[in-house]
Amino acid sequence: MSFDGSCYHDGHDRDEAQLICQQGGGSLAIVSSEEEYDFMVANFGDDTFYVGAQWNGNEWVWDDGTTIDPNILPLLNLPDGDADNSCLMMDAGVLTPTSCDIAMGFLCETPETPETPGVCEDDDDMYYDGSCYHTGSDRDEAQLICLQGGGSLAIVSSEEEYDFMVENFGAGTFYVGAKWDVNNNEWVWDDGSTLEPGVVALLDLPAGDATNSCLMMDDGVFTATSCDIAMGFLCETPTVCEDDMSFDGSCYHDGHDRDEAQLICQQGGGSLAIVSSQADYDFMVANFGDDTFYVGAQWNGNEWVWDDGTTIDPTILPLLNLPDGDADNSCLMMDAGVLTPTSCDIAMGFLCETPETPGVCEDDDDMYYDGSCYHTGSDRDEAQLICLQGGGSLAIVSSEEEYDFMVENFGAGTFYVGGQVG
Structure with missing residues (x-):
């Protein structure tokens, strides 16, 4: 919706909520027993959020394809849904039919990892019977x-x-x-x-x-x-693109600059990765050497300083072979295994370093090394999700003029666009 020079987008509808849960390896939560219902009410009863059920015209069906257990139907006291209210939410502890298009929170249910049974990596998550539960989004998210x-x-x-x-x-x-x-x-x-x-x-x-x-x-x-x-x-x-670039009725925003990258890492409990030893450097090159991404250092006018406030260990400086930065290239990226000064405003991937749950990374795509889990972001699915959350999509090229516009304004970046092999 548009008003007085701005577009308004009201958060997560039901499809976006399910997509975010799936991105985290789970799905919208379902209620499979009286005990699970009691757990949800006790821990999330103050919230309003989607759960994983939809009305099929005759009955409520969980997203895993199962129908609601008749033994808990009296407990849930569910009214029928209808064409306008075919999704299910919990509001103040009560399960209620709702539109699938309303923006609200959601409750994700993610299976525990075999390596860490009974443990949820995020301290804000709640563990119950083999799964971790996470409500999203809080205000910071x-x-x-x-x-x-x-x-x-x-x-x-x-x-x-x-x-x-x-x-x-x-x-x-x-x-x-x-x-x-x-x-x-x-x-x-x-x-x-x-x-x-x-x-x-x-x-x-x-x-x-x-x-x-x-x-x-x-x-x-x-x-x-x-x-x-x-x-x-x-x-x-x-609606005026401000920091974004405008072309033919659309605004273009080229992903994550350095500040956004650091913010996303911090939201996940970590920070942009730093290189504290030759072994650290070798690990990054071996596992992420094909990528282009920000790491956690900035040029202070005289030397490179890691984001934790430490300077680069002199014993590994010859290994890194770092040129000096300058006012225009005060951030640091790894490109094809080589650390290189770069602008802080270019859109590219980034490498997060997050303290471990001892010896284990929750996400199978993360890499474990020496007390930390490493995650490059964003992959293509994450990139598309972020665009969708902002009310858009990954850019497509529909004309020669649009191609020229993209090259002229974003040609220095490395980023996904919206095409895939059919």
């Missing part, structure tokens, strides 16, 4: 997804914008871009501005507190909420 799409969580700058949001998204439950300033006792938008007095009166906002320092819209009403609850979110993205 929501803002990250908006930023990746070239926007930010929506703010309300006028009565007209408020009316637009209520009219078009009022049925949803989602984060907007404000936080409670506990020092000044006021709501502050994410762009640093405070709420206009007229908007404050219109929104009729309650005060926040340390526990409820984020802001959501729920059925058209703005309410203080915890920042850790999984729910939908409303992104606001300029």
